Amino acid sequence: MAASFYMLVPRPLLHLYTFTPLHLYTFTMKTGIIGSGSMGSGIAQVAATAGHEVLLYDNNPDALRRAKANLEKIMARLVEKGRLEQEEAEAILSRIRFVNSLTDYKDAGLVIEAIVENLDIKKTVFQHVEEIVSEDCIIATNTSSLSIASIASACQDPSRVIGIHFFNPAPLMKLVEAIPAVQTNEETLKRSIELIQSWGKTTVVAKDTPGFIVNRVARPFYGEALRILEEGLADAPTIDWAMKEIGGFRMGPFTLMDYIGHDVNYKVTETVFESFYYDPRYKPSFTQKRLMEAGWLGRKTGRGFYDYREGAKTPEPTKDKKLGEQIVWRILVMLINEAADALYLNIASRDDIELAMTKGVNYPKGLLQWADEKGINHCVITLDRLHAEYLEDRYRCSPLLRRMAREGRRFY
Numbered sequence: 001m002a003a004s005f006y007m008l009v010p011r012p013l014l015h016l017y018t019f020t021p022l023h024l025y026t027f028t029m030k031t032g033i034i035g036s037g038s039m040g041s042g043i044a045q046v047a048a049t050a051g052h053e054v055l056l057y058d059n060n061p062d063a064l065r066r067a068k069a070n071l072e073k074i075m076a077r078l079v080e081k082g083r084l085e086q087e088e089a090e091a092i093l094s095r096i097r098f099v100n101s102l103t104d105y106k107d108a109g110l111v112i113e114a115i116v117e118n119l120d121i122k123k124t125v126f127q128h129v130e131e132i133v134s135e136d137c138i139i140a141t142n143t144s145s146l147s148i149a150s151i152a153s154a155c156q157d158p159s160r161v162i163g164i165h166f167f168n169p170a171p172l173m174k175l176v177e178a179i180p181a182v183q184t185n186e187e188t189l190k191r192s193i194e195l196i197q198s199w200g201k202t203t204v205v206a207k208d209t210p211g212f213i214v215n216r217v218a219r220p221f222y223g224e225a226l227r228i229l230e231e232g233l234a235d236a237p238t239i240d241w242a243m244k245e246i247g248g249f250r251m252g253p254f255t256l257m258d259y260i261g262h263d264v265n266y267k268v269t270e271t272v273f274e275s276f277y278y279d280p281r282y283k284p285s286f287t288q289k290r291l292m293e294a295g296w297l298g299r300k301t302g303r304g305f306y307d308y309r310e311g312a313k314t315p316e317p318t319k320d321k322k323l324g325e326q327i328v329w330r331i332l333v334m335l336i337n338e339a340a341d342a343l344y345l346n347i348a349s350r351d352d353i354e355l356a357m358t359k360g361v362n363y364p365k366g367l368l369q370w371a372d373e374k375g376i377n378h379c380v381i382t383l384d385r386l387h388a389e390y391l392e393d394r395y396r397c398s399p400l401l402r403r404m405a406r407e408g409r410r411f412y
């Protein structure tokens with residue numbers, strides 16, 4: 001088995017692959033995308049905008065037709081808003097070929113799979129793609145929750161397989177997580193990062209573990225807010241108000257969950273929980289499960305935590321500053337704990353964890369920098385108090401925070 005680049009490179013050197021402006025040179029190559037849903041067509045738009053010839057395939061001809069119509073609409077809107085010239089928009093669209101067979105992918109330099117989140121189906125597709133593409137083609141998956149190692153194991157040469165995780169909507173979200181599997185070789189990681197940076201994206205490198213960086217570290221943003229709601233300490237509008245107005249987050253957790261959709265958000269939480277062998281830290285919430293079961297999926301169905309139907313009134317928050325500060329600190333300290341633990345377990349470098357949370361989910365500040373500002377010792381004391389109060393493992397303090405507090409160290 002080829003040794004993984006990730007394992008061979010000392011941690012400090014991983015920064016080179018995150019911050020060096022490797023797109024100082026430009027090159028284009030044929031990029032094949034499989035799956036023309038929201039992610040596949042978004043990634044196609046990004047690659048074509050960066051000047052690449054793109055092939056977009058879907059096994060459902062209707063989905064492919066919808067993707068084409070959507071992309072045409074998006075381009076027209078960008079022209080209307082003055083963000084693109086008409087000729088540029090036409091050139092971008094002309095670089096995307098909507099194809100009915102994967103055989104067209106034989107001379108692609110990179111293939112990104114963005115199909116349904118199902119391991120067996122993904123493995124079959126990877127096996128098939130490998131038979132078509134050239135030996136030096138990188139085959140990437142955009143999976144949010146499956147292990148890259150298991151997808152790579154479907155290939156004869158798993159060293160060219162990697163996770164390239166875009167966020168939704170791909171054209172707007174700056175961050176891309178690059179996830180080498182244990183089988184991935186150095187060249188695959190290096191070339192993938194160069195390419196994605198040349199598309200104008202910020203890359204971070206994450207270990208092949210559930211949730212990678214963002215979907216793991218962000219869990220308490222939802223989980224702790226739900227817990228505070230379930231305990232009756234505050235209602236959803238008050239928690240949202242506190243996180244936005246006092247915490248400085250772009251959106252409160254309940255507004256955000258309604259926006260993401262409870263089917264999607266609950267599923268990610270459940271998958272992370274199961275993948276971590278039922279670690280109570282990631283336990284999903286019944287409140288959210290019931291919304292999902294009721295079909296109150298959020299904005300898209302007109303109802304979630306809030307009522308979006310015509311004429312419905314949004315309840316007012318209790319604007320109690322002291323309560324608001326307690327809410328923000330309890331959620332924030334849980335996020336800090338998660339970020340510290342991700343660093344402790346070498347999921348990513350310190351700077352990549354900060355970049356991931358500020359660029360991937362637009363947090364107002366990096367969580368580790370926030371920990372420094374609040375005081376590491378203060379974080380440890382709060383977590384220990386919560387742990388003593390609830391006697392639940394979910395509030396256990398990361399060994400890294402405890403050690404740093406003892407040694408009087410800071411993250412920066």
Ligand SMILES: NC(=O)c1ccc[n+]([C@@H]2O[C@H](COP(=O)([O-])OP(=O)(O)OC[C@H]3O[C@@H](n4cnc5c(N)ncnc54)[C@H](O)[C@@H]3O)[C@@H](O)[C@H]2O)c1
Pocket residue numbers: 034035036037038039040057058059060063113114115116117121125142143144145165166167168
């Ligand atoms: N939606 C998100 O917010 C998001 C964010 C990051 C990553 N992802 C990941 O991206 C992938 C795609 O997600 P999505 O939201 O775009 O899904 P989607 O349902 O919008 O699109 C999936 C597309 O794949 C097609 N498809 C299914 N099986 C296929 C096959 N065997 N061959 C070819 N095409 C096939 C479907 O017809 C559909 O058009 C998933 O792995 C998901 O976990 C999603």
